[in-house]
Amino acid sequence: MAASEGSAPAPEASVWPDDDRVMVLIKFLPQPGKDAGSKVAFVPESCRACTQLHDPAFERFNIRESVIQLRVPRGRFLELAFTAGNADAARAFVNDQELALTRTGGRITLDLPPLAEDAVWAGAFATEIVETGVTLRLEHGDPVRRAGAYASGDFPFVERRAADNLTFAQREAIRRLGLGDYVAREKIGQIMLMGFDTNFPAAHTDAPPHVHMHLRWANNIGTQISHFYIAPDGLLTVNKVGIRGFNAPGQTLGRGQALTTIDRMGRAVYTHTITAQGALTITGPDGKATCTLLPAGAGFHLGVRLACGSFPAVTIRVEDDMTAGIITVMTGPLREVLRYDPQSGNLLSVNQPVSSPASTLNPD
Known part of the structure; x- marks a missing residue:
């Protein structure tokens, strides 16, 4: 029976098809130097086609942040509302992009x-x-944000320091072996340098502590993902390799066993070996040039002593000041300072090449 003239229309169903929705995490941060206070909460009436989820592997509330988990319609312009109560929520992020927000009362x-x-x-x-052929990701081990496998027990300060030092030492080895230039020139992908997260982001367990150096093939069609596990003494133990994109099982390689990373054509790009003493070697594609990464002391948490062929040996140490948002990298006498947003982690230091005057450019 048709509705009578002038009667109110029936309300639309609030459920949107799940196959036309995506998951999004929205992170709310307080004013710099302030605690987040109480939780930020989604207002369902602002988007009836959206659903708030409460998976503890994604949703997060602590004094640093409120992370809200939603399923939202794909490809739509949405105006979302949240209640803040007495929470200090001055900034909002999706992935690493900051969104403008308006706050009126609560x-x-x-x-x-x-x-x-x-x-x-x-x-x-x-x-x-991001550098030529290389993307480096330094995770900040904030004990206040600890979650997942690192939610309780002793916080892995030693392993986190070792990962920082090893990550930048591998970056230096890549430069001395010419690997970044090589993968860029051959257009075979991007070398990824990473440590481990201690805050369980997006259900990423990332335990036990480890460092990565893997080649992500072009178009993300495959990769061999090494996990060089770090013991509590700051030395390396085994390399557990996950393989994606081609039909091969994962591998676990102990000390003294080598893993050669290949490109999509099956060519060798570089080889890693954990030594019998828990150190690391990296060999270039020609199989001749090798860099050795030795602990500068009892373990890698004290620094990395890098030796690469005819290059002078250098000690690499990394300091991460999470309060100031400053990463200091000492490579022998060279001091690099990288500044980042201490709330979001986003790099603030300029990471683009300096432009040249138009009058000096050669035409293509």
Whole structure:
């Protein structure tokens, strides 16, 4: 029977098809130097086609942040509202992109841009540095954000320091072996340098402590992902390798066993070996040039002594000041300073080449 003239229309169903929705994490941060206070909460009436989820592997509340988990319609312009109560929520992020927000009393409103796929990395706390052929990701081990496998027990300070030092030492080895230039020139992908997260972002367990150096093939069609595990003494134990994109099982390689990383054509790009003493060697694609990464003391948490062929040996030490948002990298006498947002981890230091005057450029 048709509705009579002038009667109110029936309310639309609030459920949107799940196959046309994506997951998003929205991270709310307080004013710098302030605690987050109480939890930020989603206002369902602001988006009846959205659903708030409460998976503890994604949702997060601590004095640093509120991380809200939602399923939202794919590819839509959405204005979302949240209640803040007495929470200090001055900033909002999706992945590493900051969104403008409006706060009126205890209500927050923000415009969510159209999303084509899941956007769940707002829960991470890391700084990324991109160079030719290489992406370096340094995770900040904040005990206040500890979660997942690191939620309780002794916090892995030694392993976290070792991972920082090893990550930048591998970066230096890549430069001395010419690997970044090589993978860029051959167009075979990007070398990824990473440590381990201690805050369980987006259900990423990332335990036990380890470092990575793997080649992500072009178009992300495959990779061999090494996990060089770090013992509580700051030395390396085994390399557990996950293989994606081609039909091969994972591997576990102990001390003295080598893993050669290949490109999509099956060519050797570099080889890692954990030594009998828990150190590390990296050999270039020609199988001749080798860098040795030795602990500068009892373990890698005290630094890395890097020796690469005819290059002078250097000691590499990394300091991460999470209060000031400063990463200091000492490579022998060379001191690098990288500044980042101490709340989000986003790199603040300029990471783009200096432009040349137009009058000096040669035409293509």
